[in-house]
Amino acid sequence: MKIAVLGTGIVGTTLGSKLVEAGNAVMMGSRSANNPKATDWVESAGEGASRGTFADAAAFGEVVLNCTAGMASLEALELAARENLDGKILMDLANPLDFSQGMPPTLTVCNTDSLGEQIQRAFPRVKVVKVLNTLNAAVMVRPDLVPGDHEIFMSGDDAGAKSRVMELLGTWFGWKARDVIDLGGIQTCRGTEMMLPMWITLMGALGTPTFNLHVVKGGGAA
Amino acid sequence: MKIAVLGTGIVGTTLGSKLVEAGNAVMMGSRSANNPKATDWVESAGEGASRGTFADAAAFGEVVLNCTAGMASLEALELAARENLDGKILMDLANPLDFSQGMPPTLTVCNTDSLGEQIQRAFPRVKVVKVLNTLNAAVMVRPDLVPGDHEIFMSGDDAGAKSRVMELLGTWFGWKARDVIDLGGIQTCRGTEMMLPMWITLMGALGTPTFNLHVVKGGGAA
Numbered sequence A, B: 001m002k003i004a005v006l007g008t009g010i011v012g013t014t015l016g017s018k019l020v021e022a023g024n025a026v027m028m029g030s031r032s033a034n035n036p037k038a039t040d041w042v043e044s045a046g047e048g049a050s051r052g053t054f055a056d057a058a059a060f061g062e063v064v065l066n067c068t069a070g071m072a073s074l075e076a077l078e079l080a081a082r083e084n085l086d087g088k089i090l091m092d093l094a095n096p097l098d099f100s101q102g103m104p105p106t107l108t109v110c111n112t113d114s115l116g117e118q119i120q121r122a123f124p125r126v127k128v129v130k131v132l133n134t135l136n137a138a139v140m141v142r143p144d145l146v147p148g149d150h151e152i153f154m155s156g157d158d159a160g161a162k163s164r165v166m167e168l169l170g171t172w173f174g175w176k177a178r179d180v181i182d183l184g185g186i187q188t189c190r191g192t193e194m195m196l197p198m199w200i201t202l203m204g205a206l207g208t209p210t211f212n213l214h215v216v217k218g219g220g221a222a
Helices: A010-021 A036-045 A054-060 A070-080 A115-122 A137-141 A159-173 A186-193 A196-206 B010-021 B036-045 B054-060 B070-080 B115-122 B137-141 B159-173 B186-193 B196-206
Strands: A002-006 A025-030 A049-053 A063-066 A089-092 A127-131 A152-156 A180-184 A211-217 B002-006 B025-030 B049-053 B063-066 B089-092 B127-131 B152-156 B180-184 B211-217
Touching: A002 A010, A002 A054, A002 A070, A010 A025, A010 A036, A010 A049, A010 A137, A010 A159, A025 A036, A025 A054, A036 A049, A049 A054, A054 A070, A063 A070, A070 A115, A089 A115, A089 A159, A115 A127, A115 A186, A127 A159, A127 A186, A137 A159, A152 A159, A152 A186, A159 A180, A180 A186, A180 B196, A186 B196, A196 A211, A196 B180, A196 B186, A196 B211, A211 B196, B002 B010, B002 B054, B002 B070, B010 B025, B010 B036, B010 B049, B010 B137, B010 B159, B025 B036, B025 B054, B036 B049, B049 B054, B054 B070, B063 B070, B070 B115, B089 B115, B089 B159, B115 B127, B115 B186, B127 B159, B127 B186, B137 B159, B152 B159, B152 B186, B159 B180, B180 B186, B196 B211
Parallel strands: A002 A025, A002 A063, A025 A049, A063 A089, A089 A127, A152 A180, B002 B025, B002 B063, B025 B049, B063 B089, B089 B127, B152 B180
Antiparallel strands: A127 A152, A211 B211, B127 B152
16 A cells, blocks of 8 residues: 655654565655655665655555654655645654653643644544554564563544554564553643653663563452 | 651551551641541541640651651641651652642652752751652552562662661561562662652552552563
């Protein structure tokens, strides 16, 4: 299938390569059509990989993955252009992290709003599904890097789009349906975006970005 | 041992009862010495349970547990009085949640600061250890209510105090040392306090407050 990956960072290139490997046609979108990182990626990813502007990629993809840095996401999506996005599923993987003041980063929006909600409000005819924003890129595409049960979270207002995303995550990366917890409407992504400070702290405490969380439900133990 | 529990809510009464049951002398502190909830608790908890003002309790306890509502914690600790707290371990279980605008609650402080840090700054000679603020009261005192491995998190600037808290959590409630992840200094509690929106969302999605998180670390899988 034809997939747009917006963003040339570690998330975009990791997902893009995995999607090409699985036989998809992937266009990586960036601010300029001849972005050097996108050019390098096209070369390394091989047949099925292409590059273009944000608008080229958005027009190309049946599904669009927002892998831009969170602080730049709204602008990138404006450049991608409404007419190329409307009616499509936008998987939003971005987190609104501001590293400009050093570590730890802060969130540019949180608590009473979220990036996912901002995107959905700005693009009301796009089916925004927030997903995969709580783990490392390597684990996104290889859940088996973390042993046993562990989960990812999904937020979005369109039930059909969420079902489709759940299928795609299985087909593309091997996430089983029971590994994907549907939190509810797009507003619930406040919770996952606000997990980022904890994620970064845990990465430090554990000494590795290769980890994930398993939600363990209690029984009716007496 | 002599323990002060500040706060008469579900966290304070649940922990207080468990601590009395285990043979400790527990004084529940509240704004007024004759708080009806504290009176009820003393009656139900039985021998070893007593009540008093925040200051009475803080003076009584060798260790002090902050189980007040987060929005009221700083004021409660001022009432508990510096001279009763200085040099002691303060286990801070509170989260700065504001329910005044309905659900979901927002945090009154987050992102660039946290309640744990505010308390440590306001009481520099108190050994503040943020802990147990990421799970339901029933699970705090009965980790076995959630099956298998799952963890709690600890933040604080005093290494000795954190070791002691780890011991106490084992003795009091059965948390094993490997279940308690030391995140680092008190600043790291920004991460755990900011998990609360996710915790509340997950409670809704799972349909129960009886759950916890297991941090699953990846290996060097090829």
